[in-house]
Structure formats: C-alpha cells, structure tokens
Amino acid sequence: MSSxxxxxxxxxxxxxxxxxxxxxxxxxxxxxxxxxxxxWLDSPQAMDAGHGELEARLQVDAREQYRLLLQGxxxxxxxxxxxxxxxxxxxxxTRRRVENGHRRSLASVFGPVTVTRxxxxxxxxxxxxxxxxxxxxxxxxxxAGNLYPADAVLNLPVGKHSAGLARLVAxxxxxxxxxxxQAAVERASGVRIGKRQVExxxxxxAVDTDAFYAARPARPCPDRVLGxxxxxxxxxxxxxxxxPATAAQAAKTSPKLATRLSxxxxxxxxxxxxxxxxxDLEPVPRTTDDIIAAPSTRRTRxxxxxxxxxxxGKWLAASVxxxxxxxxxxxxxxxxxxxxxxxxxxxxxxxxxxxQIDAIRDQANTRGVTVTIVIDFIHVLEYLWKAAWTxxxxxxxxxxxxxxxxxxxxxxxxxxxxxxxxxHHADTAGFRGNERKGADDAVTYLTxxxxxxxxxxxxxxGWQIATGIIEGAARFLxxxxxxxxxxxxxxxxxxxxxxxxxxxxxxxFDEYWQWHQQQELxxxxxxxxxxxxxxx
Numbered sequence: 001m002s003s004x005x006x007x008x009x010x011x012x013x014x015x016x017x018x019x020x021x022x023x024x025x026x027x028x029x030x031x032x033x034x035x036x037x038x039x040w041l042d043s044p045q046a047m048d049a050g051h052g053e054l055e056a057r058l059q060v061d062a063r064e065q066y067r068l069l070l071q072g073x074x075x076x077x078x079x080x081x082x083x084x085x086x087x088x089x090x091x092x093x094t095r096r097r098v099e100n101g102h103r104r105s106l107a108s109v110f111g112p113v114t115v116t117r118x119x120x121x122x123x124x125x126x127x128x129x130x131x132x133x134x135x136x137x138x139x140x141x142x143x144a145g146n147l148y149p150a151d152a153v154l155n156l157p158v159g160k161h162s163a164g165l166a167r168l169v170a171x172x173x174x175x176x177x178x179x180x181x182q183a184a185v186e187r188a189s190g191v192r193i194g195k196r197q198v199e200x201x202x203x204x205x206a207v208d209t210d211a212f213y214a215a216r217p218a219r220p221c222p223d224r225v226l227g228x229x230x231x232x233x234x235x236x237x238x239x240x241x242x243x244p245a246t247a248a249q250a251a252k253t254s255p256k257l258a259t260r261l262s263x264x265x266x267x268x269x270x271x272x273x274x275x276x277x278x279x280d281l282e283p284v285p286r287t288t289d290d291i292i293a294a295p296s297t298r299r300t301r302x303x304x305x306x307x308x309x310x311x312x313g314k315w316l317a318a319s320v321x322x323x324x325x326x327x328x329x330x331x332x333x334x335x336x337x338x339x340x341x342x343x344x345x346x347x348x349x350x351x352x353x354x355x356q357i358d359a360i361r362d363q364a365n366t367r368g369v370t371v372t373i374v375i376d377f378i379h380v381l382e383y384l385w386k387a388a389w390t391x392x393x394x395x396x397x398x399x400x401x402x403x404x405x406x407x408x409x410x411x412x413x414x415x416x417x418x419x420x421x422x423x424h425h426a427d428t429a430g431f432r433g434n435e436r437k438g439a440d441d442a443v444t445y446l447t448x449x450x451x452x453x454x455x456x457x458x459x460x461x462g463w464q465i466a467t468g469i470i471e472g473a474a475r476f477l478x479x480x481x482x483x484x485x486x487x488x489x490x491x492x493x494x495x496x497x498x499x500x501x502x503x504x505x506x507x508x509f510d511e512y513w514q515w516h517q518q519q520e521l522x523x524x525x526x527x528x529x530x531x532x533x534x535x536x
C-alpha cells in the first residue's frame with residue numbers, strides 16, 4: 001500500500017501548494033495526518049489487525065482528519081477576511097477600528113476548533129460633563145461592545161457548541177433520556193457534553209417551533225374535512241415544577257401506609273400536558289354494522305366492514321406550560337391557517353373533558369366558525385361496561401351482548417333512549433346505592449353528553465368517531481419518552497422535549513432545523529447590526 005496521495009481534491013500535494021500559509025497551505029496538517037493514517041494502514045500492526053480494530057481506529061482518525069480540515073478552512077477564512085470600512089451596530093454606534101486575531105473556541109461534531117476573526121471596535125468613549133444644581137460631576141459613557149461580522153457570516157452560536165452538535169443533541173434527546181443522548185453524541189462525535197448542557201441545547205433547539213408553523217404556508221385541501229382532536233396526559237415532575245394547585249394538594253395528602261399508597265390516594269407528582277392534533281380527513285360513510293355487528297351475525301361471523309376515513313397532513317402539538325385554553329387556541333390557529341375562509345367542515349373529537357369542550361366552543365364563537373364536537377365512542381363504551389357490571393357477574397358472556405346492544409342504540413343516534421333503558425333496568429331490579437353506581441354513572445354521562453353523541457350523523461357523513469390519532473400521539477409524545485423509568489422533569493425541559501418530539505412526529509424536523517438556523521442568524525447576529533452585508 002502506497003502512502004502517497006494523488007486525488008483530485010485540494011488535500012493532495014498537487015493542489016495544496018496553491019494555498020497561502022506555507023508549502024502545504026491550510027491543508028498541511030490534514031495532509032500530514034492523512035499520510036500518517038495511510039502509513040499506519042501499511043504497517044505490520046495494521047496488517048495483523050482484525051476488521052473491527054481497523055474500523056475503530058479509522059473512525060477516530062476520520063474525525064480528526066475532518067477536524068483538521070475544518071480548522072484549516074477556518075484559518076484560511078481568517079486570512080482572507082476583508083477589512084470593512086466601518087460597521088454600525090444596532091445601537092447606532094459606528095465601529096471603525098479593527099483588531100485582528102480575536103479568537104473564540106467552537107466545539108464541532110469533529111472535535112474542538114478555534115475561530116479567528118477581526119473585531120470591530122468603537123472609538124474610546126469621551127468623558128461627558130453633566131451640570132447639576134449642587135455640584136459638577138463627570139460621567140463616562142459606557143463603551144460600545146465589539147462586533148464580529150465574520151461570526152455572522154459563519155452563523156456561529158452564542159455558546160461554544162456548533163450547530164451540528166446542537167442538531168445531534170436535538171435528535172437524540174427527542175429519542176431517549178438525556179444520559180442516552182450524552183452517550184450517543186459522544187459515540188458519533190467524540191465530544192462529551194454534560195447533562196445540563198444537553199438540556200440547555202434541547203431547550204434552545206425548540207424555541208422556534210410555534211413561529212415555524214405559523215410562518216409555513218398551508219396546503220389547500222378544500223374537499224377534505226378538517227379534523228381536530230385534543231387530550232391531556234400527566235407527566236411526573238420535580239416538586240418545584242408542579243402547578244400550584246397540584247403542589248398544594250400533594251402537601252395536604254399524607255400517606256396512610258408506610259410502604260405504599262392506600263386505594264384512591266395519588267402521589268400528586270404529575271402535571272397535565274395538553275396535546276392537540278389537526279389533520280385533513282377524506283370522509284368514508286359507514287353504518288352501525290361497520291362498527292358493531294348486528295345480533296344475527298355477531299356470534300357466527302363478523303360482517304364485512306368498510307375501511308375507515310383516511311387521514312393526511314397530520315399536525316401535532318403539545319405543551320406542559322400552557323393551559324387547556326391556550327393549547328386549544330394553538331390548535332385553532334393551525335386549523336384556521338389551513339382554512340382561513342372557514343369553507344371546510346370542521347369536526348372536533350374529544351374524550352368528554354368539560355374544559356376542552358368549553359375551550360373549543362369559545363374559540364369557535366370567537367372566530368365565527370362552525371365546529372361539530374363529537375365525543376370519542378370508546379369512552380362511551382367504557383361507561384357501558386361499567387353499567388354492565390351492575391346487572392351481570394364479572395365474566396358473564398351475556399354482558400358483552402348487553403353492551404353491544406346498547407352501543408348500537410347509541411350509534412343509531414338514540415343515546416337518551418339508551419340512558420332511559422339502563423335507568424329503567426336498575427329501577428326494576430331494585431338496586432340501591434353503590435349497587436347501581438355503574439349504571440347511574442352511565443346514565444348521567446349519556447344524558448349530559450347527548451349533544452355530542454350524534455354518531456348517526458357522523459357515520460353517515462364519513463367522519464371519525466374515535467380519538468385514535470390523539471391517543472397514539474399521547475403515547476408517542478409522552479408515554480414513550482416522558483414516562484421512562486425514573487424520569488422527573490422540570491417544566492422547561494419537559495416543554496422542550498414535547499416540542500421536539502411533536503416536530504419529529506410531524507415529519508418536519510429537517511425543514512424546521514433549517515428555519516431555526518435562519519432565526520438563530522437573525523437573533524444572534526443580524527439584529528446587532530444595521531444593514532450588515534454577509535458577502536462583504
């Protein structure tokens with residue numbers, strides 16, 4: 001194996017001499033390192049090594065190779081940086097003095113590098129005389145800070161971790177614990193980052209999610225139903241991150257047993273996160289038989305059912321800091337972005353939470369849009385099963401038939417009739433008190449929620465009647481990540497992870513990251529200048 005390089009890139013000797021800064025130019029260190037790697041591969045030690053040892057060695061060498069190339073490129077840019085006549089900051093101060101050789105460190109995905117650039121400085125502040133009635137005082141105007149236009153051209157971060165490292169952290173914290181993210185980043189880059197830094201990078205990575213979706217143009221789907229869903233799920237928090245009411249309740253609750261909670265007691269460690277979804281729905285009309293088979297076919301074979309409505313363009317969002325009305329508002333913002341003229345049919349699916357329903361109705365009234373609210377049919381079935389155990393012994397097969405019959409009644413648009421029948425059966429059987437609690441709870445639920453149980457219309461129009469989308473979102477956004485063993489969250493940390501997982505679930509992470517980097521350029525650099533030309 002030869003150790004000479006004859007490639008067609010600027011790393012090879014034929015091209016390296018064309019760069020400034022010595023015989024090899026800025027690629028000299030990288031070329032020397034590559035030569036040493038090639039020499040090692042040609043050595044007896046490498047010839048006797050297994051492929052796993054070769055891979056491990058070359059993986060480290062490859063990172064160092066690219067680190068040296070990145071460092072050399074940054075050094076070359078520093079050499080070529082042109083002096084600007086003047087630089088004016090957003091403070092209105094013009095900086096005409098220039099100092100070379102200002103350095104700052106940057107932790108890249110290949111390892112640490114140093115960025116050298118010009119500093120633009122204002123003239124020293126002159127003393128200013130201030131006349132006062134009692135005495136003469138002298139005050140010195142605060143000197144204007146340095147500006148570094150090259151930092152803007154490179155879009156350098158405020159901190160020391162590069163955009164590549166920040167992106168890697170954002171991807172990994174959305175997948176697993178902060179500790180797992182630490183290990184994954186070190187495996188991929190060789191850079192070790194502390195847990196606190198991992199969380200800080202995650203929080204910084206998630207700051208632009210709301211603005212990203214607000215700025216993104218909508219995809220018109222005039223022939224699709226506009227679907228909305230909402231749900232809530234608790235996240236175990238550190239004590240200082242609980243909502244005041246939860247913290248107060250937890251402080252009042254003292255365990256009755258030394259080793260475990262008594263029935264009905266709760267730890268009081270969770271803070272509710274609100275989850276919402278907006279999507280486009282291709283309607284598919286169905287009948288009651290498509291949901292629950294008719295009695296004649298129930299025991300023999302299931303009737304052939306139709307495929308349910310098709311969902312596209314799903315958008316998820318979640319927050320543990322905002323309350324239900326605020327998150328519902330963001331759901332309506334997304335829906336209105338898709339249908340600003342309110343020309344489509346809007347259908348909202350919820351689990352029966354009163355505050356969610358009130359928030360949806362308030363937003364609909366405020367925006368002047370008609371929204372049909374439908375309660376998840378699965379929740380109705382749960383109440384029917386609770387009622388069934390009032391009339392049947394646990395495990396009795398007849399209970400299943402009883403639930404199916406009443407469910408079909410409700411699906412046919414007669415929830416009030418089903419409630420009246422259940423009450424009549426409990427009265428006739430002479431049940432009292434706790435004996436009939438399950439039946440009474442079902443009757444109350446069906447009666448109070450009857451306006452939102454018009455499944456006959458929903459099925460005929462081809463709408464959904466179950467909150468599968470938001471239930472799946474709750475599992476992905478919260479349970480699969482936030483409920484990992486031993487996890488206890490701060491509010492900012494939990495909020496950042498929810499936002500990053502939502503962007504990932506929406507399939508928008510790559511597009512979001514590019515947009516986020518543009519916002520970072522504006523925030524960290526362009527906002528500090530007046531008309532900075534990045535190509536100067």
